[in-house]
Amino acid sequence: MRSSDLPEVRDLQLFRSMSEERFAELMQAAYLQTFPAQLDLIAEGDSADFLYVVVEGCVELYASWNDRQATMGMVHPIGTFILAAVIKDAPYLMSARTVDKSKVLLIPAEDVRQVFEADSDFARAIISELADCYRGMVKEHKDLKLRSAVERLANRLVSFEKEQGGTGELVLPYDKRKLASMLGMTPENLSRALNTLRPYGVDVDGNVIRLTDMPALTTLAKPSALIDDRTT
């Protein structure tokens, strides 16, 4: 791959501060591949051979145990995943599969480790990225541990609406089955939870949702920057 191919990747917080030549070094060994939807990219337990960057499409991170599965996160462009496993040279803790047809950059783990040993700017960027990932996971955990299913849904809807411009309308970024798993509930329960929220001005039309009574919804949801803010 040529480093000029992907200005968006160059612009990632993770790579922005590194020197042009280091970046070129990393990209030289990287592959840019397009995968169809619903394709497994990695399985938990695998050794960390690549750092992944989602360039186009959408990737689901999920975990399995005893025939059960749970969505752990969704990665949208431009986002990376399984950085921690790459850094530690440890087995992945999560599996990943494409949701839609997706373009993904694969950077050999060995190169990432080598460059971060040599380039302290890159090391600092990794620190920042890891800290963000950690704090994101803490927030997810708080969400699940402190809130009921309806409360989690209400807050997610409020978040989506805000992220999408605060127009009072939002489009679910993936199907309801995945949203349910992301929120830690069954699809049936998500359906019922949406009904529960109807009196709070939540109007569902397929994957378009209108929030017509924001005061009521936020009174129920009680969003908190320390749980729901994806940027802080």
Added chain:
Amino acid sequence: MRSSDLPEVRDLQLFRSMSEERFAELMQAAYLQTFPAQLDLIAEGDSADFLYVVVEGCVELYASWNDRQATMGMVHPIGTFILAAVIKDAPYLMSARTVDKSKVLLIPAEDVRQVFEADSDFARAIISELADCYRGMVKEHKDLKLRSAVERLANRLVSFEKEQGGTGELVLPYDKRKLASMLGMTPENLSRALNTLRPYGVDVDGNVIRLTDMPALTTLAKPSALIDDRTT
């Protein structure tokens, strides 16, 4: 504080690789303080003024929302907490309070940030520590999302027994109320869950628990390195 005061702290993975003078620099500005039990050290939302190192005793990390509380983790000697907030200079996402009388080292956040900018060995150590914290949180999240209360308890007991030497006996490292909150259930439910596990050789005597039928218990618990292993 003199850096010679705390060889255990010097020996922390986080500080081991840094130069003697950098370490001295960090420690010069640090306070070593002893706190009584049940004392609040930090509250979520506070700005990250210090990095904390538990030298003696035990500290509980917890989170609150809407009059609910959940234990997020327990920090034993020698362990650090809220590194990510310090690095990002962002508000703490968790509160912390002593469980027992505890000796805690407080390192001004500004110094930590300054030293990690200057010392790339320290930066690498921070990366490693953050990656561990992240992976630990992922495991906690998987545990909660994929398992029932009884399954979480069974696995925790198996983990404790292993950590304490594999003698078939374990001592709960903190009271049942906190264990329950750590496992994401009520104290009442923990009590019942322990009864549920009696047929699987779980004999409770106060905070001492004997596991007399390991095969049966592990068949139920199905421990997984990708969830229960605190070291990988």
Added chain:
DNA sequence: GACGTTGCTTGATAATTATCAAGGATCCGA
């Protein structure tokens, strides 16, 4: 346009987990 497929919803029911209330045990200070 018929037909299967898929995703979503609904209803009935069951399992899990929480809440409320009370009782027992233990520990500690007066």
Added chain:
DNA sequence: TCGGATCCTTGATAATTATCAAGCAACGTC
């Protein structure tokens, strides 16, 4: 040694969440 805590347990009940079984609607293929 006698309260008075605190912690844990138990029982009864309620709320939450999951499971199972249909059914419906949208969509693409043929």
